[in-house]
Amino acid sequence: MSALLEFREVSVVYGGVTAVDKVSMSAEAGQIHGLIGPNGAGKSTLFNVASGLVQPRQGTVLLEGADITAMGSYKRARLRMARTFQQLELFGVLSVYDNVLTAAEIRRSWARDHSDSKADALQALERTGLAEMAQERSDRLPTGLARLLEVARALATRPKVLLLDEPAAGLNEQETRTLGKLLIGLADDGLAIVLVEHDMDLVMQICSVVTVLNLGKVLLTAAPDDVRKDQAVLSAYLGSAEVNV
Amino acid sequence: MQDLLAYTIFGLVTASIYAIAASGLVVTYTTSGVFNLAHGAIGMFGAFIYWQLRFSWGWPAWIALLLVVFVLSPIFGCGLEKALMRNLTDATEATKLAVTIGVLVALVGAATWIWDPNLSRPFAAFYQGNKVDILGVPVTWDQLITVGIGALCAVGLRVLLYRTRIGLDMRAVVDDRALVLLNGGRPDRASMFSWAIGSMLASLAGILIAPYIQLSVVPLTLLVVNAYAAAVIGKLRSLPLTFLGAAIIGLLQSYAVGYLPTSTVQWMQHVPDTIPILVLFVALLVLPHQRLRGHTGRRGRESFPVPTYKMALIGSAVVVGLACALAPLLSTQPLFSMSSGLGLGIVGLSLVPLLGYGGQISLCQMTFAGIGAVVYAHATGGGSPLGLVVAFVVAAAVGALTALPAIRLRGLYLALATAALAEFCDTFVFGLSSVTVFGHHIPLFGNGTLPAARLQVPFVDVSNDRVYLVVLAVIFCAIGFGIVALRRSRHGRVLLAMRESPAACAMLGLRLTTVKLAVFSLSAGIAGVGGALLAGLSTQVAPDQFSFFQSLPLLLLMMAGGVGMVSGAFFGALALGLFSTLGTMSSLFSRGSSLLPGLVGIGLGSQPNGVASDIGAGLSALVRRRGAQVPAVETDVVTEGWDEQCIEWEFLGMDGRISRREQQILDDSLGLKVG
Incomplete structure (x- = not known):
C-alpha cells in the first residue's frame, strides 16, 4: 500500500522548546495509524503541522507524494484531508445538522460538483449515529457526542486522509465500541486514518500500526502487539505496568 | 543642523507623550485581555479635570497634578475594572471592544455636557515661558519635563514589573490567568492594579499633550490612535518595543512637519497628522501575527435566532406602517431626526452580515457611508436611483480594496486597522478639496459641503420630508429582507461558521x-447606500457626518439592538432617532448627546445579545403560551445555591473565599464543566 500522508524529519520549535524533533511517519490508505504518547509528546502539534496550522522549522509533509509543507490549510482540505480537534471547534450556534450540512456545502462549492449536500450531511450523521439529534444545537451536546459531530463534519467533506485528535474522550464504553467499529469501517472504505487517543484499549484494538512519541521524538513505530511489549514504551509512557487489553 | 536638532527634540517630546499613553494601553491589555479604546477618553477627561482645578479654580499645579494623576485616575481605573472589565473575561472580542467604546463615548458625552465645547480654554504648559539653551536650540522647561517624565515612566514600569511582588503577579497573569489562581494568586487584583496604572498614564499623557493642541474633547480623545501605533509595534506586549515605536512615530512626525512642504503643497498639509496612522497600518500589516489556529479564544455568548421570511414580512409591515403613521404627526425637527435615524439604521444594517454573522469587527462603516454619499452626490443626475447602485458599487469596491491588506487580520487587529482607515480618511482624504481618478477631477469638500439631490422615486413626491421618511423605511426593509435571505442561505451558515471557528472552516x-x-x-456597499440616502436627506454631504467618531455610537446602538438581527438594526435606528430628537429639545441634551449611546454600550457587557433577541424570545414565549400550551424548554439548568457554594482556599497563602467568577475560571481550567 502507498502512503497517503507522510511526515519526513519534521521538527517544530516553540520559542526555545523543541515540541517535535525530526519525526518521520506515514499513514497508508485503508489503515488506522495510532499516534500515542504522554501529554506534551507533540501529537497535536504534529496534527497542526499536517493541517497547516503550524509551520515546521524543518522537514516536509507529503500528501499523495506531493509536498504540502507550505500549503495553506484550506488547500490541504481540498486535497481531501480532514481533521478533528482536541479542543472542540464546533460551530456552536448552528444545529448538529447545520454543522454537517455547512461542511458538505463548503465541499460542494470547492469540488464544483452537483452532489446533494443534504444527502451527504444526512449520510454522515447516520454513519456516526447522530441522526436522532440532528436538530439539537451543537453547543448543547455532551462532550463525547460533540466529538462524534466533529467526525461527522469531517466525513461530510469526503476525505481520503482523516486526522482524529482524541475522538473517544468523553465517550462511554458502548459509544467507544461504536466509534471503533465506525473507524474500522472507514478504513475498510480506503481512508487513511491517523488516530491520537489516550484510550489504549481502543488504540490497541483497531490500529494496524502505532507510533509512540515521547518528548517530541519517535520512540517506536510498530504493530500494537510489539508496542505493548516494548520496554522503552512501557517505561516512558505507560509506566512499568503492561498494557491491559 | 540646528533645525534637525530642534525637530529631534520636539519629536522626542511627542514620542515621550505617545510612549506614556501607549505603555498604559499595553499594561492594561496584557493583564486583562481588554484593549482599552477609551484610553484616550480617560486622558482627555483627566486633562479637563486638571484644567478645571488648575486654571478655572486656580489651584497650584502640583496639587492639581497629584490629585488627578495619583488619586482620581487610579480610583477611576479600579472602578472601571471592578464594575465592567472583569466581567468580560469570556466575552467575544467585539463585546470587549464595544464596552470600551461605550466608556469612550460616555466620557466624551460627559465631558461635552460638563464643559461647554464652544468656550475656549487656554491650557498653559508647566513653567510656561521658561527656556534653556541646548546647543543653540531653545528648549522649554515643559518639554524637558515631558521627556523626563517619559524616561521616568520607562524606568518606573520596568522596576514595577520586574522588582515588585505585584509586578510579578501582573506578569504571571499575562502568561496564564487560571494558573495564577490555582497557585493562590489573585489575578483580579493584578488586573485592577494594572487598570489603575493605565488610567494614571492616560491622564498624565492627556495633561502633557493638552498644551500642544487645543483642549478639545474629540481631538484629544482620538489622539490616542497615535499611541495605538506604538502599542502595536510593541505587539501589545513588549514595553521596550512600545517605547521604541513611540520614538519612531514622534520623530517621523516631527521631521515631516519640518521638512515636508506642508505650507506650499496643499495636499501635503495634513500629511504629518497621518504619519502615526500610516505607521499603525503598516505595523499591523508587516508585523507577524498569530497564525490561524484552533481554539484561539473563548466561544462567544452572542447568539441570535434564525430569522424566518414570515417574521421578516411582519416586521417590514410594522416598520413601514410605523413610518406611515408617524410621518404626518411629527413636527419638522423630530421628523428629520427619525429620518436621520433610519438612514443611519441602513448604515447599521451593514454591520449585521459583517459583525453579526461573520464576526468581523469594523470601526469604519461611517467612512464607507461617507464614500457612498460623495459618490452619490457626484453620480446622481437629479436623484436617479442609479446613483444608489453606483454608490453601492463604489463603496463596495473601496471596501474591498481597503480591506484586502487588512483581511488577514482578526479580532482586535482588524478593528484597529479599520480605525486607522477611518482616521486616515478623516484627517487626509476628507480634508482634500478634490481628487483626480483616471483623469477625472472630482471635487470633495473644498467648500465645506457637497450638494446632493434627493433620491427620485416615480410617482412619489420625495421632496416632501414626510414621504422621504416612508421611502427610507421601505428601503430599510428591502435591504433587511435581503439580509434575512442571506442568513437563511448557505452563505449565511458559512459566515456563522467562520465566526465560530475559522480554523475548522479552513480545514x-x-x-x-x-x-x-x-x-x-x-x-x-450597504453602508454606502445608507450614506447616499443620508446625503439625500440633508441634500448635502459634510465630512463631519461621516467621521470616525460617528461610527462609534452607531456600532454601540446596533450592538445594543442586536447586531445579529435586522430587527436589532431597527432598534438601533429608533434609538438614534430618539436620542437625536432629545438633542433638539434642549441644549443640555444636545451637548451630552453621546452620553446615552455610551451608557447603552457599557451595558453590552452584561447583555451582549441586545434587546431585539430578548423581545423576540418574549414574543415567542407569549405565542407558545397562547398556542398549544407547550411548556417552555428549559435552556439552562441553574443549580440552586450556587452563589453560596464556595471553596475554602486554605493553602498557598490565600485566606479568603474565592469568588464565583474565580470558581468558574478554576472549573474551566480543571475541565470540571465540560460539554
Missing part, C-alpha cells in the same frame, strides 16, 4: 480570505 476547505473580502464588500 473544511473554505478560503477565509474570499469570504471575508466578500462580506466586507457587501457591508461597505
Whole structure:
C-alpha cells in the first residue's frame, strides 16, 4: 500500500522548546495509524503541522507524494484531508445538522460538483449515529457526542486522509465500541486514518500500526502487539505496568 | 543642523507623550485581555479635570497634578475594572471592544455636557515661558519635563514589573490567568492594579499633550490612535518595543512637519497628522501575527435566532406602517431626526452580515457611508436611483480594496486597522478639496459641503420630508429582507461558521480570505447606500457626518439592538432617532448627546445579545403560551445555591473565599464543566 500522508524529519520549535524533533511517519490508505504518547509528546502539534496550522522549522509533509509543507490549510482540505480537534471547534450556534450540512456545502462549492449536500450531511450523521439529534444545537451536546459531530463534519467533506485528535474522550464504553467499529469501517472504505487517543484499549484494538512519541521524538513505530511489549514504551509512557487489553 | 536638532527634540517630546499613553494601553491589555479604546477618553477627561482645578479654580499645579494623576485616575481605573472589565473575561472580542467604546463615548458625552465645547480654554504648559539653551536650540522647561517624565515612566514600569511582588503577579497573569489562581494568586487584583496604572498614564499623557493642541474633547480623545501605533509595534506586549515605536512615530512626525512642504503643497498639509496612522497600518500589516489556529479564544455568548421570511414580512409591515403613521404627526425637527435615524439604521444594517454573522469587527462603516454619499452626490443626475447602485458599487469596491491588506487580520487587529482607515480618511482624504481618478477631477469638500439631490422615486413626491421618511423605511426593509435571505442561505451558515471557528472552516476547505473580502464588500456597499440616502436627506454631504467618531455610537446602538438581527438594526435606528430628537429639545441634551449611546454600550457587557433577541424570545414565549400550551424548554439548568457554594482556599497563602467568577475560571481550567 502507498502512503497517503507522510511526515519526513519534521521538527517544530516553540520559542526555545523543541515540541517535535525530526519525526518521520506515514499513514497508508485503508489503515488506522495510532499516534500515542504522554501529554506534551507533540501529537497535536504534529496534527497542526499536517493541517497547516503550524509551520515546521524543518522537514516536509507529503500528501499523495506531493509536498504540502507550505500549503495553506484550506488547500490541504481540498486535497481531501480532514481533521478533528482536541479542543472542540464546533460551530456552536448552528444545529448538529447545520454543522454537517455547512461542511458538505463548503465541499460542494470547492469540488464544483452537483452532489446533494443534504444527502451527504444526512449520510454522515447516520454513519456516526447522530441522526436522532440532528436538530439539537451543537453547543448543547455532551462532550463525547460533540466529538462524534466533529467526525461527522469531517466525513461530510469526503476525505481520503482523516486526522482524529482524541475522538473517544468523553465517550462511554458502548459509544467507544461504536466509534471503533465506525473507524474500522472507514478504513475498510480506503481512508487513511491517523488516530491520537489516550484510550489504549481502543488504540490497541483497531490500529494496524502505532507510533509512540515521547518528548517530541519517535520512540517506536510498530504493530500494537510489539508496542505493548516494548520496554522503552512501557517505561516512558505507560509506566512499568503492561498494557491491559 | 540646528533645525534637525530642534525637530529631534520636539519629536522626542511627542514620542515621550505617545510612549506614556501607549505603555498604559499595553499594561492594561496584557493583564486583562481588554484593549482599552477609551484610553484616550480617560486622558482627555483627566486633562479637563486638571484644567478645571488648575486654571478655572486656580489651584497650584502640583496639587492639581497629584490629585488627578495619583488619586482620581487610579480610583477611576479600579472602578472601571471592578464594575465592567472583569466581567468580560469570556466575552467575544467585539463585546470587549464595544464596552470600551461605550466608556469612550460616555466620557466624551460627559465631558461635552460638563464643559461647554464652544468656550475656549487656554491650557498653559508647566513653567510656561521658561527656556534653556541646548546647543543653540531653545528648549522649554515643559518639554524637558515631558521627556523626563517619559524616561521616568520607562524606568518606573520596568522596576514595577520586574522588582515588585505585584509586578510579578501582573506578569504571571499575562502568561496564564487560571494558573495564577490555582497557585493562590489573585489575578483580579493584578488586573485592577494594572487598570489603575493605565488610567494614571492616560491622564498624565492627556495633561502633557493638552498644551500642544487645543483642549478639545474629540481631538484629544482620538489622539490616542497615535499611541495605538506604538502599542502595536510593541505587539501589545513588549514595553521596550512600545517605547521604541513611540520614538519612531514622534520623530517621523516631527521631521515631516519640518521638512515636508506642508505650507506650499496643499495636499501635503495634513500629511504629518497621518504619519502615526500610516505607521499603525503598516505595523499591523508587516508585523507577524498569530497564525490561524484552533481554539484561539473563548466561544462567544452572542447568539441570535434564525430569522424566518414570515417574521421578516411582519416586521417590514410594522416598520413601514410605523413610518406611515408617524410621518404626518411629527413636527419638522423630530421628523428629520427619525429620518436621520433610519438612514443611519441602513448604515447599521451593514454591520449585521459583517459583525453579526461573520464576526468581523469594523470601526469604519461611517467612512464607507461617507464614500457612498460623495459618490452619490457626484453620480446622481437629479436623484436617479442609479446613483444608489453606483454608490453601492463604489463603496463596495473601496471596501474591498481597503480591506484586502487588512483581511488577514482578526479580532482586535482588524478593528484597529479599520480605525486607522477611518482616521486616515478623516484627517487626509476628507480634508482634500478634490481628487483626480483616471483623469477625472472630482471635487470633495473644498467648500465645506457637497450638494446632493434627493433620491427620485416615480410617482412619489420625495421632496416632501414626510414621504422621504416612508421611502427610507421601505428601503430599510428591502435591504433587511435581503439580509434575512442571506442568513437563511448557505452563505449565511458559512459566515456563522467562520465566526465560530475559522480554523475548522479552513480545514473544511473554505478560503477565509474570499469570504471575508466578500462580506466586507457587501457591508461597505450597504453602508454606502445608507450614506447616499443620508446625503439625500440633508441634500448635502459634510465630512463631519461621516467621521470616525460617528461610527462609534452607531456600532454601540446596533450592538445594543442586536447586531445579529435586522430587527436589532431597527432598534438601533429608533434609538438614534430618539436620542437625536432629545438633542433638539434642549441644549443640555444636545451637548451630552453621546452620553446615552455610551451608557447603552457599557451595558453590552452584561447583555451582549441586545434587546431585539430578548423581545423576540418574549414574543415567542407569549405565542407558545397562547398556542398549544407547550411548556417552555428549559435552556439552562441553574443549580440552586450556587452563589453560596464556595471553596475554602486554605493553602498557598490565600485566606479568603474565592469568588464565583474565580470558581468558574478554576472549573474551566480543571475541565470540571465540560460539554
